[in-house]
Amino acid sequence: MSASQPVLAVEGLVKHYGIRPGLFGRARAQVRAVDGVSFSIAPGETLGLVGESGCGKSTVGKAVLRLVEPTAGRVTLEGEDITALNRAGMIARRRRMQVIFQDPYSSLNPRMTAGDIVQEPLINFGIGSAGEQRERVAALFARVGLRPDQRSNYPHEFSGGQRQRLGIARALALGPSIIIGDEPVSALDVSVQAQVINLMMDLQDEFGLSYLFVAHDLGVVEHISHRVAVMYLGKIVEIAPRAALFEEPRHPYTEALLSAVPVSHPRQRRKRVTLKGDVPSPVNPPPGCRFHTRCPIAVPLCREVEPPLLADPSGHATACHLRSQASPA
Amino acid sequence: MTEQPILALEGLRTEFATGQGAPVVAVNDLSLTLKRGETLCIVGESGCGKSLTALSILRLLPRPYGRIGGGRVLLEGRDLAQATDAEMRQIRGRAISMIFQEPMTSLNPVLTIGRQIAETVMVHEGLDWTACMGRALEMLRQVRIPEPERRLHEYPHQLSGGMRQRVMIAMALACRPRVLLADEPTTALDVTIQAQILDLVRDLQAETGAAVILITHDLGVVAEMADRVLVMYAGHKVEEGSVEEIFDAPAHPYTQGLMQAMPHLGSGEHRSRLNEIAGVVPALNARPPGCSFAPRCGLATDRCRQEMPPLTGLGGTHMAACWAAGGSQA
Amino acid sequence: MSATTLPAVAAPRSRPGLLRRFRRYPLPSIGAILLLALVVSALAAPWIAPHDPFEMNVVDRLVPPGADYTFGTDAYGRDIFSRTLHGGRVSLFIGVSVAIASTAIGLLIGVVAGYFRMADAILMRVMDGLMAIPGILLAIALMSLTRASIWVVIVAITIPEVPRVVRLVRAVVLTVREQVYIEAATAIGTRFPRLMWRHILPNTVAPLIVQATYIAASAVLVESYLSFLGVGTPPEVPSWGNIIAEGRLYVQIAFWNILFPSIFLALMVLSINVLGDGLRDMLDPRLARRL
Numbered sequence: 001m002s003a004s005q006p007v008l009a010v011e012g013l014v015k016h017y018g019i020r021p022g023l024f025g026r027a028r029a030q031v032r033a034v035d036g037v038s039f040s041i042a043p044g045e046t047l048g049l050v051g052e053s054g055c056g057k058s059t060v061g062k063a064v065l066r067l068v069e070p071t072a073g074r075v076t077l078e079g080e081d082i083t084a085l086n087r088a089g090m091i092a093r094r095r096r097m098q099v100i101f102q103d104p105y106s107s108l109n110p111r112m113t114a115g116d117i118v119q120e121p122l123i124n125f126g127i128g129s130a131g132e133q134r135e136r137v138a139a140l141f142a143r144v145g146l147r148p149d150q151r152s153n154y155p156h157e158f159s160g161g162q163r164q165r166l167g168i169a170r171a172l173a174l175g176p177s178i179i180i181g182d183e184p185v186s187a188l189d190v191s192v193q194a195q196v197i198n199l200m201m202d203l204q205d206e207f208g209l210s211y212l213f214v215a216h217d218l219g220v221v222e223h224i225s226h227r228v229a230v231m232y233l234g235k236i237v238e239i240a241p242r243a244a245l246f247e248e249p250r251h252p253y254t255e256a257l258l259s260a261v262p263v264s265h266p267r268q269r270r271k272r273v274t275l276k277g278d279v280p281s282p283v284n285p286p287p288g289c290r291f292h293t294r295c296p297i298a299v300p301l302c303r304e305v306e307p308p309l310l311a312d313p314s315g316h317a318t319a320c321h322l323r324s325q326a327s328p329a
Numbered sequence: 330m331t332e333q334p335i336l337a338l339e340g341l342r343t344e345f346a347t348g349q350g351a352p353v354v355a356v357n358d359l360s361l362t363l364k365r366g367e368t369l370c371i372v373g374e375s376g377c378g379k380s381l382t383a384l385s386i387l388r389l390l391p392r393p394y395g396r397i398g399g400g401r402v403l404l405e406g407r408d409l410a411q412a413t414d415a416e417m418r419q420i421r422g423r424a425i426s427m428i429f430q431e432p433m434t435s436l437n438p439v440l441t442i443g444r445q446i447a448e449t450v451m452v453h454e455g456l457d458w459t460a461c462m463g464r465a466l467e468m469l470r471q472v473r474i475p476e477p478e479r480r481l482h483e484y485p486h487q488l489s490g491g492m493r494q495r496v497m498i499a500m501a502l503a504c505r506p507r508v509l510l511a512d513e514p515t516t517a518l519d520v521t522i523q524a525q526i527l528d529l530v531r532d533l534q535a536e537t538g539a540a541v542i543l544i545t546h547d548l549g550v551v552a553e554m555a556d557r558v559l560v561m562y563a564g565h566k567v568e569e570g571s572v573e574e575i576f577d578a579p580a581h582p583y584t585q586g587l588m589q590a591m592p593h594l595g596s597g598e599h600r601s602r603l604n605e606i607a608g609v610v611p612a613l614n615a616r617p618p619g620c621s622f623a624p625r626c627g628l629a630t631d632r633c634r635q636e637m638p639p640l641t642g643l644g645g646t647h648m649a650a651c652w653a654a655g656g657s658q659a
Numbered sequence: 660m661s662a663t664t665l666p667a668v669a670a671p672r673s674r675p676g677l678l679r680r681f682r683r684y685p686l687p688s689i690g691a692i693l694l695l696a697l698v699v700s701a702l703a704a705p706w707i708a709p710h711d712p713f714e715m716n717v718v719d720r721l722v723p724p725g726a727d728y729t730f731g732t733d734a735y736g737r738d739i740f741s742r743t744l745h746g747g748r749v750s751l752f753i754g755v756s757v758a759i760a761s762t763a764i765g766l767l768i769g770v771v772a773g774y775f776r777m778a779d780a781i782l783m784r785v786m787d788g789l790m791a792i793p794g795i796l797l798a799i800a801l802m803s804l805t806r807a808s809i810w811v812v813i814v815a816i817t818i819p820e821v822p823r824v825v826r827l828v829r830a831v832v833l834t835v836r837e838q839v840y841i842e843a844a845t846a847i848g849t850r851f852p853r854l855m856w857r858h859i860l861p862n863t864v865a866p867l868i869v870q871a872t873y874i875a876a877s878a879v880l881v882e883s884y885l886s887f888l889g890v891g892t893p894p895e896v897p898s899w900g901n902i903i904a905e906g907r908l909y910v911q912i913a914f915w916n917i918l919f920p921s922i923f924l925a926l927m928v929l930s931i932n933v934l935g936d937g938l939r940d941m942l943d944p945r946l947a948r949r950l
Contacts (some may be wrong), residue, residue, distance in 0.1 A: 052519035053490075067842050094848040107839040111861045120857075121847035160375075171848060189374035190546060191606035192658040194590035198602050215520065219549075223592035223599065246595065260524035262549025264593040265573045271554060274528060275521045277475070278489045 005079055006040035007178045007210045008064065008097070013037045013073035015056070015063045019283070032282050033059040035234035036073070041178065044204065048225030048242070050218060050257070054279055056234040061180045061214045065099055066090055078177060095125060098171035102183035104163030108155040114141075114166055115151030121173040135225075140169040144199060154158075161192035166197065168315040178210040185220060197224055218261050222246050230254045233290040234282055236309060240316040249327065250318040253291050289321070297322060333406065334362035335540050336425070336508050340400035343385045345613070352398065353613040357564045359400070362659070363508065366534065368541045370572075372553040372587070373561035376610050379544045382561075383510045387427055388417050404508070424454040426501035428494070430513040436485040436499060442469075443481030446500045453504045472529060472534075491522035498529065502594035505537060512544045527553055539647070548591055552576060557646070560584050560646045563611055563621035566640065570647035580649035582626045586613075620651070628653045687937020694930040697923070703914045710738035712745040712897050721913040731915040733906060742897040743920045749898035750879045750927060753813055757878035758871040760817045765824020766863065770855065772825060773832025783829070786822035794819045794881050799890045807893045812885060816878045827870055831863045859927030865942035872935030883924055899924045 015034040034056040036270055041047045051057045063070040066082065075083050082093050101107035108117055112147050115137055122133040138148050144165040155163055164184065171179050184200070185193040201224060203209060215221050222242060229239040230253065238251040249255045252273075259272040275294045280286055286293050292302040310324040311317035318324045343356035356378040363369050371379045384390050386402055388409065402409040404424060409417065421427075429435045437445055446468055447461035456464070462481070469477035472495040485493055494514060501509060511530065512645055515523035531554065534541055543554055551572065558575040560568040560583065569579040579585045589604035608625040611617065619636050623629040630652065638652045700707065708779045709729070716736030724731040730739035772782040798815035805811055835841065836859065844858050885891025886900025887907075894901055906916025 013744060052521060062842075065846055067845060091848045094846060098845070099846045101839050103839060107843045109840040109844070109858055112857070120844070120849065124848040124850065124853070156405075161609060167843075170843070174847065190548075190587055190608075191374065191590045192609065194592075194603035195605040195607075197592070198605055201600060201602070207900065218520070219592040219594045222594055223603070242599065256521060258594065260520040261594050262523075262527075262547065262553045264549060264552060264591075264595075265576050266552045266555070272524055274524055278491055278522070 004043060006076075007043050007045075007078060008212065009040040009074075009076040010060075011038045011074045011076075013060060013063055013075065014071045015059050015068060016071045029283050032234050032285060033108055034063060034070075035285070037231070037234075037236055038073075039229055039239060040235065041210045041212060043177070043210055043228065046204065046209045046213050046225045048221035049212060049214045049231060050056045050216060050221050050228060051231035052216065052257075052279060054233075054282060055231040056282070057214045057216075058182055060231070061099070061182045061212060065097060065180055067099075091124075095174045096177050097180070098174060098176040098178075099182060100164070100167050100171050100184040102186050104160050104167055104187060105155075107165055107167055110155055113152050113154055114146070114158070116153075117155070118168060118169045121170060125174065127174075131234060136173065136321065137169075140173055142267050143172070143203075144169045145195075159192070160188055161195055164188060164192075165199065168196075168203070171260040172203065172207075175207075176209070178212065180212045180214070182214050183216065184213070186215060186217065193220070200224065218246075218258065230257065233279065233285050235290060235319065236317075237249050237291065237319045238317065239309070239311075240318075241314070244314065244316045249321040250316070251291075251320050252295050252297050252323070256294075256296075289319075332364055334364050334403075334540075335405060336363040337361070337403040338386070338400065339380075339403065341382065341385055341397065341402065341553045342399035343381050343390065344396055344398035346394045346396070347614070354398070355395075355564055355613060356385060359564075361562075361566070361569070363540045363542060363557055365507070365540055366538045368534065368543060368554055368556045369559060370555035370557070371542060371544045371559045371561060372546065372548065372551055374546055374587075374610060376563075376613075377561040378564040380512050381559050383427060383512050383542065383544055386510060387421055387425060387629040388412070388414075389421075389427075419453070422449055422501075422506070423504045424506055425508040425510065426504070426506040427512065428497045428501050428514050428566055430516050431489075433493060434487060436493060438485055441482050441484055442488070442496045446496070447505050449500055450503050464503060467550075468546040469496070471502070471533065472496070472499045474499075491518055491525060494518060494522075494526055495529065498526075498533070502533060502537065502539070506539060509534075509539050510544070511541060512548070514543070515550065516545070516547070523550075530554070548588060560587075563616060564613070565621060565650065567622065567651070568647075568649040569640075569641075571645065574643075574645055574647040578647075580643055580647065581622075581651045582628055582653070583622045584649075586625075608624050660936055683938050684941060687941070688932050690930040690933030690937060693926060695936055697747060697752060697927050697930065700744055701751050704744035704748055705740070706872045708738075708741035710741040711736060712742040713895075714738075721909060721916075724914070724915050731913065733902075733913070733916050734909055737908040737916060739902070739919055742902055743899070743923050745897045746899040746920060747923060747927070749809065749892060749896055750882060750924070753809065753816070753882045753892075753898075754875035754879040754927075756813045757820060758875040759815045760813065761820035761824050761874055762867055762871050764817070765821045766828050766867065768821070769825040769828025769863075770832055770860070772827060773829040774836065774859075779829070782825070786825050789818060792819055792821040795888070795890070798885050799888075802890045807891070809892055809896070812882055812891050815885070816881050820874050820877070823874070824867070824870060827866055828863050831866060832859055835859050835862045845850070865938075869935050869939045869942065872931050872938065876931035876935070879924070879931070880928050886908070 013034055014036055017031040017033055019029045019031060036075050037060055039047060049057045049060060059068065062068045070083060071299045074081055077093060077097055082090065085093065107255050118137045118140055119133050122128065122136060128136065134187050137151065141148055141151060146162060146165055185196050187195060187217065197220065204211060213221065213224055227241050229236045230251065232253050238245065238254045249258055256273045256275045258292050263269055273296065277294055280293055288301040288304045292298040295302065307319045307321045309319040312325045338359055338361045341356055341359040342354060344352040344354050359382060361369065371382060373379045385397055390396060397410050409420065443462060443465045446465035450456060450461040450464045466477055466481055469480055474480050474492060474495055488496065497548045515526050518526060545551060555572040557573050558570060559566055560581065562583050568584050575584065579588055586604060586606040590605060590606060605612065606625050613619060617624055617634065619634045620638050623633040633652055638650045640648045640650045644649050714737060719732050719736040720729050720734055722732040726740050728740065730743060732738055768782055772779045794816055797818060798810045798812065801811050801815050841858055844854055882898060883900035884889055886898050891900055892898040902920040903917045909916055
């Protein structure tokens with residue numbers, strides 16, 4: 001990537017949830033939702049984070065935002081370690097890092113008007129006078145494609161796509177340098193999804209935003225991302241520039257994931273690499289390579305030794321004993 | 330084309346009573362035919378009426394508001410719209426089965442899955458309990474659930490999402506139905522599990538010869554599965570044809586828009602603007618007088634805004650309801 | 660779209676008018692009107708009551724209902740109608756006081772219990788303990804410690820009601836704090852006081868209003884029990900419970916002594932409950948059942 005400082009750098013991020021049997025009981029088991037994830041995002045770059053449900057991709061987004069407290073690891077925002085900040089310090093840094101949620105229904109307070117929702121971040125940080133705040137809200141409405149007269153409407157009076165525009169306007173209000181999108185278009189219909197993707201790309205070009213784009217739809221991720229990371233059971237198994245990942249996937253899980261995506265034309269119907277069985281439980285992940293239980297090419301080594309994520313000079317990193325094309329740096 | 334269809338809809342109209350005034354029409358003048366062993370995909374976005382079409386066929390519309398307001402639902406020539414409730418109970422699960430998007434809510438959480446499948450068999454075929462449990466085991470095996478003997482005695486919450494959907498399919502197919510209605514069966518599932526389920530449906534269809542109506546919003550699933558495709562918009566059928574006809578030459582601007590709006594894997598159009606369809610689907614009680622799609626259509630003329638376009642043949646089995654499609658007939 | 664959702668229909672922009680609400684919810688509306696009539700008659704008692712409720716008239720003892728005394732008189736020749744109207748003031752005061760006091764205290768404790776996990780375990784065990792105390796026993800105990808007064812009655816009824824409110828508020832807070840919009844508010848830097856005030860507390864309003872009506876109805880009823888048992892409102896105060904308690908001695912020869920105050924009591928409790936049920940349906944807070 002470019003020599004400039006990354007907007008966001010994540011090192012060894014871990015999030016374990018304890019399953020408590022009772023009120024005062026000690027945690028009996030740990031759900032290893034995220035188990036050592038590292039990546040960085042350059043200014044103006046979109047990193048797509050894909051994987052199946054339960055792989056921990058949404059938890060990564062929330063832990064980066066400290067909406068859930070990371071168990072271990074370091075999150076650096078514009079050169080500053082934010083993992084150690086106290087509550088007040090963290091609130092101050094939220095101006096630089098914002099979020100768009102998946103569900104445009106539950107992520108907007110149903111009792112607040114659209115205008116109040118977008119104005120709230122400005123109130124929180126005391127940005128401008130009341131009049132200036134209203135002007136800024138009007139400008140944001142216009143920018144995301146909402147009519148100014150809709151400011152007094154409540155969320156239920158908007159369609160799903162319009163609500164997601166509201167969520168985007170709220171995220172933009174503070175002028176962040178990076179936005180975490182937690183499945184921001186997954187709940188939308190295809191035609192509306194296209195509107196929101198276009199809007200997000202336009203805003204990125206206009207404001208030089210970086211995105212961490214968490215999604216399960218590989219078509220969408222391929223379209224919007226510059227680089228893509230694939231997660232499986234709490235770990236990144238492959239991370240690479242978009243073209244490399246989609247055209248020459250190296251990790252067998254990435255291959256299977258790509259081949260499972262439905263074709264775009266009936267004449268392309270093909271035999272796919274169908275994975276056997278389900279994803280193992282993150283409470284008790286398999287030893288060695290976490291994918292070996294479903295991997296079509298697993299060898300005995302995979303059951304014992306966990307493969308490290310190794311990058312080749314082009315920045316294509318793979319965590320696979322058989323497919324990594326790099327030696328440890 | 331001489332073979333009698335297993336299922337045919339003729340001018341189906343599904344209505345919902347509202348507090349005041351005329352009922353809103355959720356499905357309007359919908360006709361379709363389904364032949365043995367065929368897969369028909371009904372495509373459309375939320376609120377287009379595709380799920381209600383399936384519920385109308387099974388007469389499972391939410392009471393007391395929903396009802397079939399006109400048209401016929403012909404199962405091998407017999408009109409289900411006129412059947413009694415008792416007759417419908419015999420048909421559901423036996424002649425026509427349905428699987429839903431969220432298998433967790435469709436399975437009873439306090440009964441073992443074996444028992445749930447066996448009871449379906451018992452109700453319809455009147456076999457003794459041992460035979461019914463035997464059939465349940467056989468069905469679990471058929472939908473390729475590992476360790477079926479153990480799973481038979483487990484409860485729905487002990488299964489993963491993909492496994493539950495397999496159980497739903499096992500239950501739906503337990504009485505060898507001639508028609509399977511699948512309403513977004515893989516939408517809640519991950520792609521790798523979706524691929525497994527789609528493969529399974531295809532294989533079982535080949536084995537049993539059941540006809541499938543697959544309701545989905547995902548054109549990728551359509552491309553994978555469909556023999557024929559029916560595109561719905563705002564309660565109307567706007568286009569119908571074989572899967573090749575639809576994908577090679579989509580005729581209705583809505584179908585074209587849907588195809589261009591979806592980012593395709595490997596399309597090589599990285600970060601280009603996606604084709605958006607401006608605006609949103611109109612609410613049921615606020616539909617424009619002419620073509621429902623006219624307010625969002627780039628090609629709309631005054632005629633489109635005033636007059637509803639009829640379905641017009643475009644050669645082969647392909648037809649579309651658009652003044653602009655098929656040009657010369659208009 | 661799930662299989663059972665109804666088709667989307669454009670929502671009407673304006674809020675429905677009063678008349679339409681009445682047509683849509685006839686029973687609660689009748690309850691509200693009846694309650695209003697009872698409240699007005701109680702508040703206006705000093706002006707509309709034909710007699711002084713305390714005035715004894717030795718000549719007119721146990722007079723049946725008639726032209727002079729609409730509801731008849733009691734064993735001291737006091738006008739039952741006037742006493743019943745004045746009794747409404749006592750019941751109303753106690754009902755409203757208990758509703759406000761238990762709601763306010765319960766809201767505070769409930770928010771703390773719902774938001775701070777450490778406090779939750781302790782507070783809820785205390786609440787369970789309070790809930791196990793029957794109001795009547797508590798009232799008897801308090802009475803034996805202090806002099807009988809309306810305030811003691813209010814305290815005695817409020818204490819067992821508080822845990823119900825706490826449970827309700829805690830349940831709402833626990834549900835709401837998991838909502839994505841709370842996470843969203845945190846992400847845009849919302850501080851705790853505003854988070855509570857703008858995002859969490861508004862969700863408790865509707866269920867609390869409904870709960871408050873049930874509490875008021877229950878308080879009116881419990882006040883009557885307590886007074887009837889002689890451990891409630893001081894006997895010289897004409898509360899419905901006291902009137903019925905005094906009248907029970909003569910029920911075989913002068914049934915009107917207990918009939919009319921009982922009817923008023925029943926009507927008030929019924930109208931508050933019907934109104935509460937109606938509010939619950941109108942506001943649809945799923946949590947607002949009697950906890």
